[in-house]
Amino acid sequence: MRISEAESVVMDVLWRRHTPQSAEDIIAATAPGQGWQESTVKTLLSRLLKKRAIAAERDGRRYLYRPLLKRSDYVHAESKNLLDRLYGGRVYALVAHFSQRMKLT
Amino acid sequence: MRISEAESVVMDVLWRRHTPQSAEDIIAATAPGQGWQESTVKTLLSRLLKKRAIAAERDGRRYLYRPLLKRSDYVHAESKNLLDRLYGGRVYALVAHFSQRMKLT
DNA sequence: CACGATCGATTACACGTGTAAACATCAGCG
DNA sequence: CGCTGATGTTTACACGTGTAATCGATCGTG
Numbered sequence: 001m002r003i004s005e006a007e008s009v010v011m012d013v014l015w016r017r018h019t020p021q022s023a024e025d026i027i028a029a030t031a032p033g034q035g036w037q038e039s040t041v042k043t044l045l046s047r048l049l050k051k052r053a054i055a056a057e058r059d060g061r062r063y064l065y066r067p068l069l070k071r072s073d074y075v076h077a078e079s080k081n082l083l084d085r086l087y088g089g090r091v092y093a094l095v096a097h098f099s100q101r102m103k104l105t
Numbered sequence: 106m107r108i109s110e111a112e113s114v115v116m117d118v119l120w121r122r123h124t125p126q127s128a129e130d131i132i133a134a135t136a137p138g139q140g141w142q143e144s145t146v147k148t149l150l151s152r153l154l155k156k157r158a159i160a161a162e163r164d165g166r167r168y169l170y171r172p173l174l175k176r177s178d179y180v181h182a183e184s185k186n187l188l189d190r191l192y193g194g195r196v197y198a199l200v201a202h203f204s205q206r207m208k209l210t
Numbered sequence: 211c212a213c214g215a216t217c218g219a220t221t222a223c224a225c226g227t228g229t230a231a232a233c234a235t236c237a238g239c240g
Numbered sequence: 241c242g243c244t245g246a247t248g249t250t251t252a253c254a255c256g257t258g259t260a261a262t263c264g265a266t267c268g269t270g
Contacts, residue, residue: 002256004256004257004258005190005257005258006257006258006259007257008190022217023217023218024216024217036258036259036260037259037260037261038260039259039260039261039262040258040259040260042217042218042219042260043258043259043260044258044259045218046218046219046220047256047257056218060267061216061217061218061266061267062216062217062218063217063218075191075192075202076202076206078187078191079187079191079199079202079203082183082184082187083203085110085113086180086183086184087180091200091203091207094184094199095196095200097180097181097184098184098188098196099196101181102196107226109226109227109228110227110228111227111228111229112227127247128247128248129246129247141228141229141230142229142230142231143230144229144230144231144232145228145229145230147230147247147248147249148228148229148230149228149229150248151248151249151250152226152227161248165237166236166237166246166247166248167246167247167248168247168248211270212269212270213268213269213270214267214268214269214270215266215267215268215269216265216266216267216268217264217265217266217267218263218264218265218266219262219263219264219265220261220262220263220264221260221261221262221263222259222260222261222262223258223259223260223261224257224258224259225256225257225258226255226256226257226258227254227255227256227257228253228254228255228256229252229253229254230251230252230253231250231251231252231253232249232250232251232252233248233249233250233251234247234248234249234250235246235247235248235249236245236246236247236248237244237245237246237247238243238244238245238246239242239243239244239245240241240242240243240244
Protein backbone atom coordinates (compact mmCIF):
# COMPACT_ATOMS: atom_id res chain seq x y z
CA MET A 1 0.00 0.00 0.00
CA ARG A 2 1.44 3.31 -1.08
CA ILE A 3 1.68 6.34 1.21
CA SER A 4 1.38 9.68 -0.51
CA GLU A 5 3.56 12.63 0.34
CA ALA A 6 0.88 14.50 2.26
CA GLU A 7 0.02 11.34 4.13
CA SER A 8 3.61 10.83 5.07
CA VAL A 9 3.61 14.18 6.85
CA VAL A 10 0.93 12.79 9.12
CA MET A 11 2.78 9.53 9.54
CA ASP A 12 5.83 11.48 10.59
CA VAL A 13 4.01 12.86 13.58
CA LEU A 14 2.96 9.41 14.64
CA TRP A 15 6.44 8.09 14.11
CA ARG A 16 8.14 10.85 16.01
CA ARG A 17 5.85 10.89 19.00
CA HIS A 18 5.80 7.30 20.13
CA THR A 19 2.54 7.59 22.04
CA PRO A 20 -0.88 7.43 20.31
CA GLN A 21 -2.03 10.86 19.24
CA SER A 22 -5.45 12.42 18.93
CA ALA A 23 -6.58 14.07 15.73
CA GLU A 24 -6.29 17.37 17.52
CA ASP A 25 -2.64 16.69 18.34
CA ILE A 26 -1.90 15.73 14.78
CA ILE A 27 -3.67 18.76 13.41
CA ALA A 28 -1.72 20.98 15.75
CA ALA A 29 1.52 19.35 14.68
CA THR A 30 0.96 19.59 10.95
CA ALA A 31 -1.72 22.00 9.80
CA PRO A 32 0.01 25.29 10.61
CA GLY A 33 3.31 24.30 9.11
CA GLN A 34 1.76 22.86 5.98
CA GLY A 35 -0.87 25.53 5.61
CA TRP A 36 -3.61 22.93 5.89
CA GLN A 37 -7.14 23.23 7.16
CA GLU A 38 -8.25 20.85 9.87
CA SER A 39 -10.45 19.03 7.39
CA THR A 40 -7.45 18.21 5.30
CA VAL A 41 -5.75 16.40 8.14
CA LYS A 42 -8.94 14.55 8.94
CA THR A 43 -9.15 13.36 5.36
CA LEU A 44 -5.59 12.17 5.47
CA LEU A 45 -6.25 10.31 8.68
CA SER A 46 -9.19 8.45 7.23
CA ARG A 47 -7.27 7.57 4.12
CA LEU A 48 -4.42 6.23 6.20
CA LEU A 49 -6.92 4.21 8.20
CA LYS A 50 -8.42 2.76 5.05
CA LYS A 51 -4.94 1.86 3.88
CA ARG A 52 -4.26 0.25 7.24
CA ALA A 53 -1.16 2.34 7.67
CA ILE A 54 -2.44 3.49 11.04
CA ALA A 55 -4.86 2.20 13.64
CA ALA A 56 -7.33 4.10 15.80
CA GLU A 57 -8.54 3.14 19.23
CA ARG A 58 -11.37 4.86 21.03
CA ASP A 59 -10.43 7.03 23.93
CA GLY A 60 -13.75 8.24 25.24
CA ARG A 61 -15.22 10.51 22.60
CA ARG A 62 -12.23 10.74 20.37
CA TYR A 63 -9.77 8.39 18.76
CA LEU A 64 -6.11 7.96 19.38
CA TYR A 65 -4.07 7.08 16.33
CA ARG A 66 -0.92 5.06 16.14
CA PRO A 67 1.13 3.84 13.19
CA LEU A 68 0.87 0.29 11.93
CA LEU A 69 3.37 0.78 9.17
CA LYS A 70 6.90 0.97 10.51
CA ARG A 71 8.89 4.00 9.53
CA SER A 72 11.94 1.98 8.66
CA ASP A 73 9.92 -0.16 6.28
CA TYR A 74 8.49 2.89 4.61
CA VAL A 75 11.87 4.54 4.32
CA HIS A 76 13.39 1.41 2.94
CA ALA A 77 10.70 0.89 0.34
CA GLU A 78 10.97 4.46 -0.87
CA SER A 79 14.74 4.40 -0.92
CA LYS A 80 15.01 1.11 -2.68
CA ASN A 81 12.53 2.20 -5.29
CA LEU A 82 14.57 5.28 -6.08
CA LEU A 83 17.82 3.39 -5.94
CA ASP A 84 16.57 0.82 -8.39
CA ARG A 85 14.98 3.29 -10.75
CA LEU A 86 17.82 5.77 -10.90
CA TYR A 87 20.99 3.98 -9.93
CA GLY A 88 20.41 0.46 -11.10
CA GLY A 89 20.25 -0.60 -7.48
CA ARG A 90 23.86 0.28 -6.80
CA VAL A 91 24.27 2.22 -3.59
CA TYR A 92 27.75 3.36 -4.48
CA ALA A 93 26.39 4.97 -7.65
CA LEU A 94 24.10 7.05 -5.50
CA VAL A 95 26.87 7.97 -3.13
CA ALA A 96 29.11 8.88 -6.04
CA HIS A 97 26.40 11.10 -7.41
CA PHE A 98 26.10 13.02 -4.22
CA SER A 99 29.76 13.35 -3.56
CA GLN A 100 30.05 14.94 -6.99
CA ARG A 101 27.14 17.29 -6.55
CA MET A 102 28.13 18.24 -3.04
CA LYS A 103 31.65 19.30 -3.88
CA LEU A 104 30.58 22.91 -4.11
CA THR A 105 28.87 22.87 -0.76
CA MET B 106 8.17 20.43 -14.14
CA ARG B 107 7.63 16.98 -12.70
CA ILE B 108 8.27 13.81 -14.69
CA SER B 109 6.07 10.89 -13.80
CA GLU B 110 7.35 7.36 -13.47
CA ALA B 111 5.91 6.17 -16.77
CA GLU B 112 7.27 9.24 -18.47
CA SER B 113 10.69 8.59 -17.06
CA VAL B 114 10.75 5.24 -18.81
CA VAL B 115 10.48 7.10 -22.08
CA MET B 116 13.07 9.63 -21.02
CA ASP B 117 15.42 6.78 -20.25
CA VAL B 118 15.39 5.68 -23.85
CA LEU B 119 16.24 9.17 -25.00
CA TRP B 120 18.94 9.45 -22.40
CA ARG B 121 20.52 6.13 -23.18
CA ARG B 122 20.56 6.46 -26.93
CA HIS B 123 22.24 9.76 -27.52
CA THR B 124 20.83 10.27 -31.00
CA PRO B 125 17.28 11.57 -31.60
CA GLN B 126 14.78 8.75 -31.76
CA SER B 127 11.57 8.30 -33.67
CA ALA B 128 8.35 7.37 -31.93
CA GLU B 129 8.66 3.97 -33.49
CA ASP B 130 12.08 3.48 -31.93
CA ILE B 131 10.82 4.54 -28.56
CA ILE B 132 7.80 2.31 -28.77
CA ALA B 133 10.00 -0.61 -29.71
CA ALA B 134 12.28 0.11 -26.79
CA THR B 135 9.60 0.43 -24.15
CA ALA B 136 6.21 -0.99 -25.02
CA PRO B 137 7.04 -4.70 -24.98
CA GLY B 138 8.95 -4.56 -21.71
CA GLN B 139 6.34 -2.42 -19.99
CA GLY B 140 3.38 -4.17 -21.49
CA TRP B 141 2.21 -0.94 -23.08
CA GLN B 142 0.20 -0.33 -26.21
CA GLU B 143 1.65 1.98 -28.82
CA SER B 144 -0.96 4.58 -27.93
CA THR B 145 0.34 4.72 -24.42
CA VAL B 146 3.80 5.69 -25.55
CA LYS B 147 2.36 8.27 -27.89
CA THR B 148 0.47 9.83 -25.03
CA LEU B 149 3.59 9.92 -22.91
CA LEU B 150 5.52 11.56 -25.72
CA SER B 151 2.98 14.34 -26.11
CA ARG B 152 2.86 14.94 -22.39
CA LEU B 153 6.64 15.17 -22.27
CA LEU B 154 6.50 17.62 -25.15
CA LYS B 155 3.95 19.75 -23.36
CA LYS B 156 6.15 19.73 -20.29
CA ARG B 157 9.09 20.71 -22.45
CA ALA B 158 11.08 17.78 -21.16
CA ILE B 159 11.77 16.72 -24.72
CA ALA B 160 11.85 18.39 -28.13
CA ALA B 161 10.74 17.08 -31.49
CA GLU B 162 12.14 18.00 -34.86
CA ARG B 163 10.57 17.02 -38.13
CA ASP B 164 12.35 14.39 -40.12
CA GLY B 165 10.28 14.09 -43.25
CA ARG B 166 6.96 12.63 -42.23
CA ARG B 167 7.83 11.73 -38.71
CA TYR B 168 9.41 13.42 -35.72
CA LEU B 169 12.65 12.69 -34.00
CA TYR B 170 12.62 13.24 -30.27
CA ARG B 171 15.48 14.27 -28.06
CA PRO B 172 15.64 15.14 -24.38
CA LEU B 173 15.73 18.72 -23.20
CA LEU B 174 15.86 17.80 -19.55
CA LYS B 175 19.25 16.46 -18.58
CA ARG B 176 19.28 13.10 -16.92
CA SER B 177 21.67 14.22 -14.25
CA ASP B 178 19.37 17.09 -13.31
CA TYR B 179 16.42 14.77 -13.09
CA VAL B 180 18.33 12.24 -11.04
CA HIS B 181 19.59 14.91 -8.74
CA ALA B 182 16.19 16.46 -8.17
CA GLU B 183 14.64 13.09 -7.38
CA SER B 184 17.47 12.04 -5.14
CA LYS B 185 17.61 15.27 -3.23
CA ASN B 186 13.88 15.22 -2.70
CA LEU B 187 14.05 11.76 -1.18
CA LEU B 188 17.14 12.58 0.80
CA ASP B 189 15.50 15.63 2.30
CA ARG B 190 12.19 13.99 3.02
CA LEU B 191 13.51 10.80 4.56
CA TYR B 192 16.98 11.46 5.82
CA GLY B 193 16.90 15.11 6.76
CA GLY B 194 19.23 15.80 3.88
CA ARG B 195 22.07 13.83 5.38
CA VAL B 196 23.72 11.54 2.87
CA TYR B 197 25.45 9.52 5.52
CA ALA B 198 22.08 8.71 7.07
CA LEU B 199 21.03 7.19 3.81
CA VAL B 200 24.24 5.26 3.49
CA ALA B 201 23.90 4.04 7.04
CA HIS B 202 20.39 2.87 6.31
CA PHE B 203 21.49 0.82 3.37
CA SER B 204 24.52 -0.66 4.99
CA GLN B 205 22.21 -1.94 7.71
CA ARG B 206 19.62 -3.35 5.38
CA MET B 207 22.19 -4.86 3.10
CA LYS B 208 24.00 -6.84 5.75
CA LEU B 209 22.12 -9.98 4.80
CA THR B 210 22.98 -9.66 1.15
C1' DC C 211 -34.07 18.49 28.28
C1' DA C 212 -32.67 21.52 24.25
C1' DC C 213 -28.49 23.58 22.19
C1' DG C 214 -24.14 24.34 20.84
C1' DA C 215 -19.52 22.64 20.52
C1' DT C 216 -16.67 18.78 19.17
C1' DC C 217 -15.09 15.11 16.51
C1' DG C 218 -15.32 11.73 13.04
C1' DA C 219 -17.66 10.35 8.47
C1' DT C 220 -19.33 11.60 4.03
C1' DT C 221 -19.22 14.16 -0.01
C1' DA C 222 -16.86 17.27 -3.30
C1' DC C 223 -13.99 18.66 -6.84
C1' DA C 224 -9.95 19.71 -9.78
C1' DC C 225 -5.72 17.94 -11.42
C1' DG C 226 -2.10 14.46 -12.64
C1' DT C 227 -1.30 9.88 -14.15
C1' DG C 228 -1.76 5.33 -16.36
C1' DT C 229 -3.69 3.45 -20.00
C1' DA C 230 -5.64 3.44 -24.43
C1' DA C 231 -8.97 4.06 -28.45
C1' DA C 232 -10.58 7.07 -32.10
C1' DC C 233 -9.56 10.52 -35.36
C1' DA C 234 -7.04 13.32 -38.73
C1' DT C 235 -3.49 13.94 -42.03
C1' DC C 236 -0.55 12.88 -45.53
C1' DA C 237 2.53 10.28 -48.56
C1' DG C 238 3.09 6.51 -51.56
C1' DC C 239 1.10 2.59 -54.17
C1' DG C 240 -1.87 0.56 -57.38
C1' DC D 241 -6.42 9.87 -58.25
C1' DG D 242 -8.44 7.20 -54.50
C1' DC D 243 -7.16 3.99 -50.81
C1' DT D 244 -4.24 2.31 -47.25
C1' DG D 245 -0.93 2.53 -43.97
C1' DA D 246 1.96 5.26 -40.96
C1' DT D 247 2.25 8.94 -37.71
C1' DG D 248 0.86 12.34 -34.75
C1' DT D 249 -3.40 14.70 -32.27
C1' DT D 250 -7.57 14.51 -29.70
C1' DT D 251 -10.58 12.46 -26.68
C1' DA D 252 -11.59 9.13 -22.92
C1' DC D 253 -11.89 7.33 -18.53
C1' DA D 254 -10.83 5.49 -13.93
C1' DC D 255 -8.08 6.16 -9.97
C1' DG D 256 -5.07 8.58 -6.55
C1' DT D 257 -4.05 12.85 -4.45
C1' DG D 258 -4.43 17.52 -2.50
C1' DT D 259 -7.51 20.20 -0.46
C1' DA D 260 -11.61 21.18 1.91
C1' DA D 261 -16.70 21.89 3.20
C1' DT D 262 -20.71 19.78 5.05
C1' DC D 263 -23.22 16.31 7.62
C1' DG D 264 -24.21 13.60 11.56
C1' DA D 265 -23.71 11.96 16.10
C1' DT D 266 -22.77 12.80 20.71
C1' DC D 267 -21.55 14.98 25.12
C1' DG D 268 -21.50 18.57 28.36
C1' DT D 269 -23.80 22.89 29.81
C1' DG D 270 -27.32 26.04 30.93
